[in-house]
Amino acid sequence: MTDGGMADVDVVVIGLGPGGEATANKLARAGLTVVGVERGLVGGECPYYGCNPSKIMIRAADALAETRRTAQLAGPTTVEPDWDLVAERIRTEATHDWDDTQSTNRLLEAGVTVVRGHGRVVGARSVEVEGTTYRARKAVVLNTGTCPGAPPIDGLEGTPYWTNRDVVKVAELPRSLAVLGAGPIGAELSQAFARFGVEVTLLDVADRVLSAEEPEVGALLAEVLAKDGVRVRTGVDIESVSHGDAGFRLHVDGEPVVAEELLVATGRVPQLQGLGLDTVGVDADVRHLETDTQMRVLADGRTVDWLWAVGDIVGKGAFTHTSIYQSSVAVRSILGKDGPEADFRAVPRVTYTDPEVGSVGLTEQQAREAGRDVRTATVDLAESARGWLHEVGNRGLIKLVADGDELLGATSVGPAGGEVLSMLTTAIHGRVPVSTLRSMIYPYPTFSESVRSALARLG
Ligand SMILES: Cc1cc2nc3c(=O)[nH]c(=O)nc-3n(C[C@H](O)[C@H](O)[C@H](O)COP(=O)(O)OP(=O)(O)OC[C@H]3O[C@@H](n4cnc5c(N)ncnc54)[C@H](O)[C@@H]3O)c2cc1C
Numbered sequence: 438m439t440d441g442g443m444a445d446v447d448v449v450v451i452g453l454g455p456g457g458e459a460t461a462n463k464l465a466r467a468g469l470t471v472v473g474v475e476r477g478l479v480g481g482e483c484p485y486y487g488c489n490p491s492k493i494m495i496r497a498a499d500a501l502a503e504t505r506r507t508a509q510l511a512g513p514t515t516v517e518p519d520w521d522l523v524a525e526r527i528r529t530e531a532t533h534d535w536d537d538t539q540s541t542n543r544l545l546e547a548g549v550t551v552v553r554g555h556g557r558v559v560g561a562r563s564v565e566v567e568g569t570t571y572r573a574r575k576a577v578v579l580n581t582g583t584c585p586g587a588p589p590i591d592g593l594e595g596t597p598y599w600t601n602r603d604v605v606k607v608a609e610l611p612r613s614l615a616v617l618g619a620g621p622i623g624a625e626l627s628q629a630f631a632r633f634g635v636e637v638t639l640l641d642v643a644d645r646v647l648s649a650e651e652p653e654v655g656a657l658l659a660e661v662l663a664k665d666g667v668r669v670r671t672g673v674d675i676e677s678v679s680h681g682d683a684g685f686r687l688h689v690d691g692e693p694v695v696a697e698e699l700l701v702a703t704g705r706v707p708q709l710q711g712l713g714l715d716t717v718g719v720d721a722d723v724r725h726l727e728t729d730t731q732m733r734v735l736a737d738g739r740t741v742d743w744l745w746a747v748g749d750i751v752g753k754g755a756f757t758h759t760s761i762y763q764s765s766v767a768v769r770s771i772l773g774k775d776g777p778e779a780d781f782r783a784v785p786r787v788t789y790t791d792p793e794v795g796s797v798g799l800t801e802q803q804a805r806e807a808g809r810d811v812r813t814a815t816v817d818l819a820e821s822a823r824g825w826l827h828e829v830g831n832r833g834l835i836k837l838v839a840d841g842d843e844l845l846g847a848t849s850v851g852p853a854g855g856e857v858l859s860m861l862t863t864a865i866h867g868r869v870p871v872s873t874l875r876s877m878i879y880p881y882p883t884f885s886e887s888v889r890s891a892l893a894r895l896g
Pocket residue numbers: 451452453454455456457474475476477478479480481482483484486487488489491554555556557580581582583601622708711712747748749750754755756757758759760
């Protein structure tokens with residue numbers, strides 16, 4: 438196979454995040470010769486620095502909150518938070534001490550050749566890694582993901598601020614924490630740390646928490662977070678940041694905010710630079726790569742017939758489930774198999790705050806901007822039987838966005854809001870008419886019954 442610094446293979450996958458790992462695994466199991474290139478940890482952001490460690494923190498913080506709620510439901514209890522248990526679960530169960538042996542072995546068992554180093558496209562069908570050029574007969578698949586971004590705030594660069602890659606390794610809690618960015622990561626982690634007793638200030642230039650979601654969500658979450666002790670400050674101007682012996686000092690709307698540590702969670706930057714895309718006429722100075730419905734990369738609107746892309750760099754939802762979904766489309770396409778084309782009408786998004794925020798499809802604003810004849814209905818979860826039975830911790834809502842008999846979007850906030858979302862995702866994905874959803878039977882008493890109430894209010 439190798440010829441000096443050259444090797445001929447069927448497929449090269451650059452970046453082994455969730456989608457790249459799945460692609461390499463499936464194609465190798467289908468009998469193709471596959472090289473998977475990874476410069477960091479096989480598995481990518483999700484298992485080591487993203488979904489899994491953050492959800493271990495959140496699970497622990499939710500357990501604390503739920504225990505504190507017993508005072509209102511079952512009698513007083515005392516609880517002594519111990520972050521050591523969280524840090525240990527992250528280290529041993531989620532990340533194996535940030536060691537990717539298990540994930541690498543899964544690929545090796547499937548027959549993938551795992552090559553360590555930075556992969557770079559050096560011409561059509563050719564990828565160079567550490568001096569060896571791999572020529573791919575069938576496909577090159579890009580899954581290079583994103584890295585944490587930071588806003589251009591005066592003084593921020595050069596300070597020892599945390600990103601998600603640092604926060605998952607925290608062994609000892611700071612006394613106070615400022616969080617820049619009230620998106621999903623900022624909101625989730627602010628609540629988790631506050632529940633462990635950290636004084637958290639959550640800051641965002643946007644006028645609400647989770648600004649990409651329905652406005653009702655931002656208002657509800659701001660209240661809930663405040664109850665957890667988070668100082669929520671949205672719509673602010675963050676003028677400068679400095680760091681000294683006393684920690685961080687931020688100038689926010691002309692006033693100081695001080696905190697021992699600072700977490701920056703203001704967005705992600707696609708890792709498209711240094712990937713050699715210019716050598717094949719693909720513009721790398723973009724937020725996301727354009728792809729066709731088979732996940733093949735488009736250059737100037739034309740399909741590059743040997744180049745596929747999956748994951749965050751595609752910009753159809755920066756989630757593990759979208760990366761894996763896109764991988765299944767790409768695998769079918771590379772193997773020349775028939776199957777459904779990529780369809781992004783019903784990408785579910787869940788923010789794991791308490792209450793969880795799940796949403797799918799279009800928000801009301803997006804639907805209006807798309808020129809749809811929009812009708813909406815919103816129901817407070819506390820109005821449902823399950824809501825009042827549940828009592829404390831029952832905050833939430835269902836919001837539906839429809840055009841005639843077509844459900845365009847839905848938001849489900851509440852305990853297990855991300856789980857209730859699944860039926861709404863099915864409805865949008867399967868184009869189930871609003872009238873059919875109205876005619877179905879909903880179990881009593883469940884949070885999902887609020888979907889029926891919202892459907893009734895749609896008129
Ligand atoms: C704190 C946090 C919490 C999150 N929680 C959730 C969640 O609950 N649910 C959810 O669905 N998503 C969550 N996400 C998002 C999720 O982590 C990503 O969407 C997911 O990892 C998919 O990314 P990806 O497939 O694009 O690749 P990534 O996971 O970003 O992996 C890309 C890989 O490519 C490698 N690479 C890059 N360039 C090169 C190169 N040139 N050569 C070789 N290797 C290269 C990198 O080292 C990396 O390992 C979270 C993210 C963060 C940061």
